[in-house]
Amino acid sequence: MVDLAASATGDLQLRNIRKEFGDFVAVDDLNLTIPKGSFFALLGPSGCGKTTTLRMIAGLEEPTSGTIAVGDTDITYSKPYRRPVNTVFQNYALFPHLTIFENVAFGLRRRGIKDVKEAVEKVLALVELGHLKDRKPGQLSGGQQQRIAVARAIVNRPALLLLDEPLGALDLKLRRQMQIELKWIQTEVGITFVHVTHDQEEAMTMADTIAVMNKGRIEQMGSPVDLYENPETVFVANFLGQSNLIKATVGTNSGAETSVDVQGARIILPTSRNRSAKSSVLVGIRPEKINIHAAGTSTGKNALHDGVVTDISFVGVSTQYQVEMPWKQELMVFEQNDGGAANIRKGDRVTLSWEPNFTFALDSED
Amino acid sequence: MAIAHVSPGTSTHVQPERSGRKVPYLLMLPGLLWLAIFFIYPLINLAETSTKTRATTQETGAFVQTYRFANYIDAFIEYQDQFLRSFMYAFLATVLALAISYPLAYAIAFKSGRYKNILLILVVAPFFTSFLLRTIAWKQILGAEGPVVYVLRTLHLIGPDTTITASSFAVVMGLTYNFLPFMTLPIYASLDRIDPRLLEASGDLYSNGLTTFRKVTMPLSMPGVVAGTLLTFIPAAGDYINAAILGNPTTKMIGNVIDSRFFRIVDYPTAASLSFTLMAAILFLVVVYIRRSGTDELV
Numbered sequence: 001m002v003d004l005a006a007s008a009t010g011d012l013q014l015r016n017i018r019k020e021f022g023d024f025v026a027v028d029d030l031n032l033t034i035p036k037g038s039f040f041a042l043l044g045p046s047g048c049g050k051t052t053t054l055r056m057i058a059g060l061e062e063p064t065s066g067t068i069a070v071g072d073t074d075i076t077y078s079k080p081y082r083r084p085v086n087t088v089f090q091n092y093a094l095f096p097h098l099t100i101f102e103n104v105a106f107g108l109r110r111r112g113i114k115d116v117k118e119a120v121e122k123v124l125a126l127v128e129l130g131h132l133k134d135r136k137p138g139q140l141s142g143g144q145q146q147r148i149a150v151a152r153a154i155v156n157r158p159a160l161l162l163l164d165e166p167l168g169a170l171d172l173k174l175r176r177q178m179q180i181e182l183k184w185i186q187t188e189v190g191i192t193f194v195h196v197t198h199d200q201e202e203a204m205t206m207a208d209t210i211a212v213m214n215k216g217r218i219e220q221m222g223s224p225v226d227l228y229e230n231p232e233t234v235f236v237a238n239f240l241g242q243s244n245l246i247k248a249t250v251g252t253n254s255g256a257e258t259s260v261d262v263q264g265a266r267i268i269l270p271t272s273r274n275r276s277a278k279s280s281v282l283v284g285i286r287p288e289k290i291n292i293h294a295a296g297t298s299t300g301k302n303a304l305h306d307g308v309v310t311d312i313s314f315v316g317v318s319t320q321y322q323v324e325m326p327w328k329q330e331l332m333v334f335e336q337n338d339g340g341a342a343n344i345r346k347g348d349r350v351t352l353s354w355e356p357n358f359t360f361a362l363d364s365e366d
Numbered sequence: 367m368a369i370a371h372v373s374p375g376t377s378t379h380v381q382p383e384r385s386g387r388k389v390p391y392l393l394m395l396p397g398l399l400w401l402a403i404f405f406i407y408p409l410i411n412l413a414e415t416s417t418k419t420r421a422t423t424q425e426t427g428a429f430v431q432t433y434r435f436a437n438y439i440d441a442f443i444e445y446q447d448q449f450l451r452s453f454m455y456a457f458l459a460t461v462l463a464l465a466i467s468y469p470l471a472y473a474i475a476f477k478s479g480r481y482k483n484i485l486l487i488l489v490v491a492p493f494f495t496s497f498l499l500r501t502i503a504w505k506q507i508l509g510a511e512g513p514v515v516y517v518l519r520t521l522h523l524i525g526p527d528t529t530i531t532a533s534s535f536a537v538v539m540g541l542t543y544n545f546l547p548f549m550t551l552p553i554y555a556s557l558d559r560i561d562p563r564l565l566e567a568s569g570d571l572y573s574n575g576l577t578t579f580r581k582v583t584m585p586l587s588m589p590g591v592v593a594g595t596l597l598t599f600i601p602a603a604g605d606y607i608n609a610a611i612l613g614n615p616t617t618k619m620i621g622n623v624i625d626s627r628f629f630r631i632v633d634y635p636t637a638a639s640l641s642f643t644l645m646a647a648i649l650f651l652v653v654v655y656i657r658r659s660g661t662d663e664l665v
Contacts (some may be wrong), residue, residue, distance in 0.1 A: 001439070058570060059568075059569075059570075060566055060567075060569075079569070079574070080566070080569040080570050081571075081572045081573055081574055085570070086570055086571065087567070089563050089566070089567055089568045089570075090563075091561075091563065093561065093563040093564050093566065093569070094567075094569040095564060095568075095582060096564075096586070096588055097582075097585045105571050106568075106581075107571035108570045110571055110572035110573050110577060110581075111572050148515070152571070153570075156572075166646075191599075356517050
């Protein structure tokens with residue numbers, strides 16, 4: 001048992017994983033390879049199956065069908081304590097009756113390691129909490145408990161570290177700080193981190209690769225930039241950041257470029273960014289990619305005219321405009337407050353324009 | 367911040383806070399009054415009685431205050447066997463009750479699913495009948511015609527003429543049974559409070575089921591065990607019903623002695639000094655026990 005826990009290394013592979021709870025399918029035919037040493041995020045709304053997936057990897061749930069392997073070692077039905085996997089639990093689950101030192105030493109002691117002092121003190125130094133080793137968890141702040149939970153897991157040098165919404169209980173400022181710290185720890189120890197979260201910003205800040213989950217399936221997987229710039233589904237386009245999605249009809253396809261008709265306006269996009277094979281699509285554009293001008297003074301290739309500004313909110317780094325189009329759809333526009341902003345007021349008629357390269361087209365959900 | 371600048375008692379701003387401070391005392395008042403009338407006063411009365419001696423008039427129940435503290439020593443020397451027996455029986459009953467209650471409480475807390483509430487009601491169900499009746503029922507259960515003796519005889523574990531009532535065995539059984547809910551409920555409460563994620567975390571950190579129990583579940587349930595053992599041991603040590611109904615003259619506990627000194631022999635000073643000695647002994651044991659178990663640190 002100790003041998004397995006210590007020796008299995010390699011990529012984590014989930015093959016055709018399915019998990020049912022009664023009639024409810026929590027995870028549906030999931031296939032996933034998580035490369036060794038990566039920081040991987042499973043991102044999705046609550047109830048999407050991400051925590052269930054994590055619990056199956058940890059061994060706290062058994063899949064209804066499919067296999068889980070680390071490298072060549074099948075761990076699908078192994079007991080949790082026989083897996084090369086450790087978990088940082090939501091709300092940390094530190095043992096309240098043990099000191100910080102004993103909490104961190106817990107896994108090592110269970111594996112029969114006699115001299116734990118050096119390893120424990122080293123990992124406590126890594127999370128910069130060596131001075132608290134004689135305290136009890138109840139005497140620590142949330143951020144400190146969080147770091148101890150990480151230390152308690154990584155001290156065992158697992159092949160895989162699972163983090164279940166690890167920053168959910170922290171306030172915003174601390175969460176930002178911990179995001180950077182976790183990323184640094186991961187680079188330092190080189191263990192594969194699998195991070196489950198519903199917070200897209202958290203996933204994007206930390207992870208190399210993100211898998212966006214919805215209704216028990218993976219919608220799209222890729223780097224944060226890739227997911228943000230090239231969403232393949234409406235769900236991803238809306239879950240990561242904001243998107244303006246407008247109904248359109250596909251027109252001519254000239255090879256590299258495709259043109260679509262949006263309420264009479266001709267909008268161009270790279271053919272490679274059209275994810276739909278249908279003639280009726282949703283054309284997408286991120287709010288910060290759009291330029292807003294007084295009516296008639298468009299500069300970009302793609303332009304929509306005759307919008308009316310219905311709301312303006314100033315948020316410091318940017319100003320957010322809400323623009324009602326003639327077909328009664330509200331579009332969002334973010335302009336950087338870099339001094340070059342047009343002097344636009346509520347009620348003004350405006351033209352929206354953007355570069356064709358930023359445009360994408362998706363299958364409409366219905 | 368504003369309050370910090372106001373010196374107390376000089377400003378009307380302080381008034382609301384002041385009356386707020388009285389609230390806890392007002393809430394405690396009924397309880398304190400009750401204790402003063404029905405506990406403190408009788409206790410003083412008892413203390414006073416314990417050093418009296420019999421009046422020369424030979425009239426029953428007439429005693430005069432002579433501050434004879436030797437009453438304590440005389441009473442203790444005379445009844446040390448019963449003292450020792452009381453603590454022995456109470457200890458045995460506590461250990462047995464713990465052995466029965468812990469698995470029961472564990473099953474209710476972790477394994478009972480939707481039957482949890484029903485099982486909890488069953489644990490307290492005996493309280494719907496009187497303590498006395500239940501103890502008398504045990505006389506039937508353990509009696510010569512009862513099921514226990516029948517089974518033991520059939521299995522040839524006891525001879526055809528052996529009985530188990532009117533024995534120390536029966537008294538300890540009775541004590542164990544009667545205080546079982548007091549043991550079960552606190553243990554259940556502390557087990558039920560354990561965050562299941564702690565058990566998952568233990569499994570995640572290479573503990574099998576047994577190790578998780580030893581290293582996580584059991585230490586975290588210690589407050590319940592300490593509370594349960596105290597709630598069993600203290601009343602069991604002073605109990606006299608079980609020994610009176612299920613025992614024989616050689617199984618008398620200190621409670622029986624106090625009972626008969628008070629109500630049959632009408633020797634109030636001896637009864638009172640025995641009562642105080644019992645209280646002091648229990649208090650001493652409890653303090654040592656709590657210190658040793660170190661549960662005040664927990665959580």
